[in-house]
Amino acid sequence: MAGCESGLVGSFTQLSVNLSCPCDAVKTFPVHNMEKVVFLLSLLTACRGVSRPACTSRRCLAEMLIKKEFVSQPQYDNCTHVINVPYLVYETLSVDTKQLLLNVRLDATLVWRDPDLAWNTTVHPYDQVVLPVHKIWTPEFYVTNALVTNMKHDSRDLLVFSNGTVQHDVSVTAQVSCEVNLFNYPFAADECPVAIESWATGDCGTQLELGEMRSIDGSHGDWQTDSVELLKQGEGRNYIWVGLSIKPSNPFITLLLPSVLILLADVGSFALPLTGGERNCFKVTLVLSFTMFLNILSEQLPGDGHCSPIIRTHFCVCLVLLVLSMLVSMILTRVAHDGSLLMCCCFGGSASKATKKKKVDEENKPDINVVQLNDSEDNQTLRKVGKFLDGFDEKEVESEKRQKIAHMLDRIFFWIYFICTTGYFVGMLYVMARYKCVVNHFDFWL
Incomplete structure (x- = not known):
């Protein structure tokens, strides 16, 4: 390409010398020389186009x-x-x-x-x-x-x-x-x-x-x-x-199962004796344990929206049942102890008052049938011991009567509590599994 350009430059130099003549010489300039100039110009343009090709690579594109x-x-x-x-x-x-x-x-x-x-x-x-x-x-x-x-x-x-x-x-x-x-x-x-x-x-x-x-x-x-x-x-x-x-396996184990077990233990606590305080202590422990359980899991419970989780109501009902069972057990313990109910009503109180009045009347009543002028000290002692034993027997009878009433009420409350707890769990599980709450998921387009 360089040789092509150098040859064309030499030819143009020669032509420029010829074209530098006076004006009279231009009139006699041959026509074929003019055609040669045009040809050389076109050839020079083609040579330069070939010597500098366009970039067609992918990166240039x-x-x-x-x-x-x-x-x-x-x-x-x-x-x-x-x-x-x-x-x-x-x-x-x-x-x-x-x-x-x-x-x-x-x-x-x-x-x-x-x-x-x-x-x-x-x-x-x-x-x-x-x-x-x-x-x-x-x-x-x-x-x-x-x-x-x-x-x-x-x-x-x-x-x-x-x-x-x-x-x-x-x-x-x-x-x-x-x-x-x-x-x-x-x-x-x-x-x-x-x-x-x-x-x-x-x-x-x-x-x-x-x-x-x-x-x-x-x-x-x-x-x-x-x-x-x-x-x-x-x-x-x-x-x-x-x-x-x-997947209900994990929430059921961590949420529902503990509440079921605590209420089951509360139902089983009725097997403990009513007197002595063991049952009451056990029920108080269950209430405190369930309260701590709710405090620990409060952060894991789902949020509250249009369809509030019914498990919140379930925990509330379980806590109410536990507290109610504890209070009834305490009241029945007092009934078994002294026959009073909430410190105002007494079971067998009228009978006790009649017995005491009868004893006072007997003590104040003079003995007109037998007059003993010289009563020995041994007879007086025996008489006092007999009265004491009679009073003790009467207290035992009253205590057994109060305990019998308390155990009867306790048995009645147990079956009521057992039936209500079982029915509640069956109903709650049915509602959890079958009830459908309707939610409008497209309110953002309204």
Whole structure:
């Protein structure tokens, strides 16, 4: 190429010498010399074009597209750009029953067209090129009913095809405000929507076209994902209908089973003797133990929403039953001791007063049948011992009568307590397992 240029330069030098002649010589300048000048100029241009070829590598193509600086959304006549999501992966990260939050993760493949990024494959013979994410426009989508949505790019680069099609992978994490039906806790099961939308205002923006979807990792902690279904409500309202259920084994062992065992121990405490104080001490210990149990597990109980967990009412009823059993046991112990009920009513009190009055009358009544002028001290002693033994026998009879009444009342209360406790547990378990509380999950769209 250098020889070509040097030869052309020499020819132009010779022609310039010939063209430096006076004006009279120009009139006689041959026509074929003029044609030679035109030919030499065209040949010089061709040589220079061949010596400096254009850059057609893949990286040069990427730099050419980057220099266009197309960082705005592709604009059309209808001002709406369609974003295809051919592949979507859903994952439940955790379920916060205290705050009623569903933490989810979405991995999506986004595909859209940007005609300004297309190129001629005859000049650049490549069908794909890699561009940095921050150098061109990329769409965004978010979860409508989420408190926090965070979208991240899976890579700093994306793939652009020769026809202007762009493909990119993103990952979205969100905290969805989902009021899960916790009325049946720990047998709770409900559905929760995860609404997916893209940015749009008026007639402008983007529109999502969702394709295939699948779910991974269906079990997290006490909750498990039973079903995941992609549905659509109205125009442009796409949402993932997530079916959730709690695994009742752990909550049943840590919450329900201790309350059942404590009440079972309280029912068994009726086998202890009514007198002596052993039963009362045991019942007081059960009440204190259950109170400490509630204080420890208060932070683990689910939050209070539209459908308040019935297990809170269950613990309240259990505590009332324990306290009621303790109070009745104390009252019956007093009845067995002195026959009084709440220090105002006495069982067998009138009979005791009549016996005492009779004894006083007998002591004050003069003995007119037998007059003993000289009564020995031994006879007086025997008479006093006899009266003492008679009084002791009367106290024993009264005590046995009071204890008999107390044991009869205790037996009646035991069967009432046993029937009520058993019926309560059967009814509570039935309500926990069968009753359904209705929750409006789409109030965020209203």
